[in-house]
Amino acid sequence: MTPILSISSVSKTYAGGFQALKNISLEINKGEIFALLGPNGAGKTTLISIVCGLVTPSTGTVLAGGHDILRDYRKARALIGLVPQELTSDAFESVWNTVSFSRGLFGKPADPAYIEKVLRSLSLWNKKDNRLMTLSGGMKRRVLIAKALAHEPQILFLDEPTAGVDVALRKDMWELVNSLRATGVTIILTTHYIEEAEEMADRVGVINRGEIILVEEKTELMRKLGSKRLILDLQAPLAGIPPELAEQPLSLGPQGTELIYTYDARREHSGIATLLKGLHDAGITFKDLRTEQSSLEDIFVGLLKEKS
Ligand SMILES: Nc1ncnc2c1ncn2[C@@H]1O[C@H](COP(=O)(O)OP(=O)(O)OP(=O)(O)O)[C@@H](O)[C@H]1O
Numbered sequence: 232m233t234p235i236l237s238i239s240s241v242s243k244t245y246a247g248g249f250q251a252l253k254n255i256s257l258e259i260n261k262g263e264i265f266a267l268l269g270p271n272g273a274g275k276t277t278l279i280s281i282v283c284g285l286v287t288p289s290t291g292t293v294l295a296g297g298h299d300i301l302r303d304y305r306k307a308r309a310l311i312g313l314v315p316q317e318l319t320s321d322a323f324e325s326v327w328n329t330v331s332f333s334r335g336l337f338g339k340p341a342d343p344a345y346i347e348k349v350l351r352s353l354s355l356w357n358k359k360d361n362r363l364m365t366l367s368g369g370m371k372r373r374v375l376i377a378k379a380l381a382h383e384p385q386i387l388f389l390d391e392p393t394a395g396v397d398v399a400l401r402k403d404m405w406e407l408v409n410s411l412r413a414t415g416v417t418i419i420l421t422t423h424y425i426e427e428a429e430e431m432a433d434r435v436g437v438i439n440r441g442e443i444i445l446v447e448e449k450t451e452l453m454r455k456l457g458s459k460r461l462i463l464d465l466q467a468p469l470a471g472i473p474p475e476l477a478e479q480p481l482s483l484g485p486q487g488t489e490l491i492y493t494y495d496a497r498r499e500h501s502g503i504a505t506l507l508k509g510l511h512d513a514g515i516t517f518k519d520l521r522t523e524q525s526s527l528e529d530i531f532v533g534l535l536k537e538k539s
Contacts, residue, residue, distance in 0.1 A: 234258035235310075235386055235417050236282065241291030243277055243441075251277040253441045255291070259386070264408065264418045266432035266449075268425065274441040275421040279388050283313050295386060309337050312384030314375050316391050322364040326355055329363060330377045337382035349377050352410065369400040376407070387411065389420040393427060405430055459524045461492040461503060463510075463517040473513045479506055490517070 236259040243252040251274045259265050269275050280286035282293050284300045284307070293300040298307035324332075331346055350356045353373040358366065363374060372392070379387060389408070393401040408418055408431055422428055428435050428449070435452055437445040468487035472479075479502075482491045490510075494501045510517070 233261050235261040235296055236419075237292075237294040238278075238282065239292050239294075241278070241281060241288045241293065243274075243281060243286065244289045251441050252281070252288075255438075255441075255443055257436065257443060257446065259417060259419060261385075261417055262412065262415055263433045264412055264420070264431055266428035266435050267419065267421045267438060268423075268428055268435060269421070269438035270423070273438045275438060276390065277441075278438070279313070279390055279419075279421065283311055283388065284308050305338075309339075309382065310385045312379035312382070312387045314379045314387065314389045314392065316394065323362055325360050325362055326350065326366075326374055326377070327359040329374060330381050333378040334381035339382045345383070346381065349380050353377050353407065369396060369403075372396065372400070372404075380411075384416070386417045386419065389418065391421055391423070393422070393424065401427075459494055459501075459522055461494065461506075461520060461522050463490040463492070464488065464519040465490055466516045466518055469515070473515070475513050476506075476509050479509065481506075490515070 236257075238255055238257045238259075241252055241255045242250065244250045255274075255278060267275055267278070277286060281288045282295070282300065284304050287301070293307075295307040296310045298310070300307045327346070327350070330350065331341065331343075334342070334346065347356065350359055353376060355370065355373050355377060358370060363371065366374065376389075392408070393404050396404070405427075408420070412418060420427075420431070429452075432449050435445075435447055435449055436443055462484075465488050469483060469490070470487060472481050472483065480493045482493075483489065484491060492503070492506055494503070
């Protein structure tokens with residue numbers, strides 16, 4: 232796949248001496264939805280701000296569509312749309328003017344038909360003459376997205392798109408992101424909500440204390456999510472897995488008193504019946520059994536603990 236965004240060895244130390252990013256390298260592929268997960272203060276906003284040319288990195292380079300964000304700022308920035316968390320100005324302006332003005336900022340010629348398409352796709356068309364101050368919170372968020380799309384960017388950053396919005400609007404946002412992806416836009420979103428990453432992302436990156444600690448395909452994470460463990464408390468400890476059970480996905484607990492069987496909880500056949508028959512044939516008996524499931528949340532929390 233072609234990377235549309237290449238972040239290489241980016242570090243950021245703020246003026247006070249605080250190191251917010253440590254040697255970040257990340258490639259984002261054209262057309263993918265990438266979710267950047269991380270706790271408060273992890274460095275998500277700093278990273279986005281560097282990619283958008285709002286904050287200067289202490290070291291490292293960022294290329295957007297092959298253009299260096301520092302040396303070739305206008306070309307690189309024109310490819311990027313940024314949806315911030317909050318609307319800061321323009322309270323007295325109309326939706327139409329605000330969005331059209333954003334397009335002009337990037338030196339793009341006026342294109343009323345395109346602005347109309349964006350407003351319609353965001354269900355803002357019948358609000359086009361409303362002043363921003365008269366809109367609900369959800370509508371204001373849509374205006375932020377329309378503004379970010381006004382200059383036809385290829386890469387869209389959504390900073391916490393659904394923080395503090397109600398469930399219905401969150402679902403709308405998810406749909407919207409999917410429909411944007413269908414138009415070929417690459418989307419990078421930051422979120423605290425693991426559910427959101429699960430729902431939308433093709434790949435997930437986890438950032439903690441300024442470091443990327445994991446980047447993985449969501450399906451791979453879901454595979455981990457779907458993996459379940461059946462733990463059998465044995466009557467008598469085993470020294471090893473008996474050869475007749477060697478084909479099974481089995482492992483032994485620390486003292487040989489627990490036999491652990493890992494299986495995919497989403498498959499129709501867990502293989503547990505075959506396992507139990509095999510245990511019976513091998514003369515292995517157990518006192519008790521239980522199952523455990525790891526969730527993306529567990530993986531996430533575990534990762535953060537490991538690194539702390
Ligand atoms: N201008 C600045 N000067 C000094 N330190 C800063 C500055 N901006 C951010 N920081 C610090 O850098 C760290 C990372 O902040 P950043 O806003 O990038 O985190 P975040 O992952 O976006 O957090 P949140 O989820 O809370 O938005 C924090 O410890 C923050 O206090």
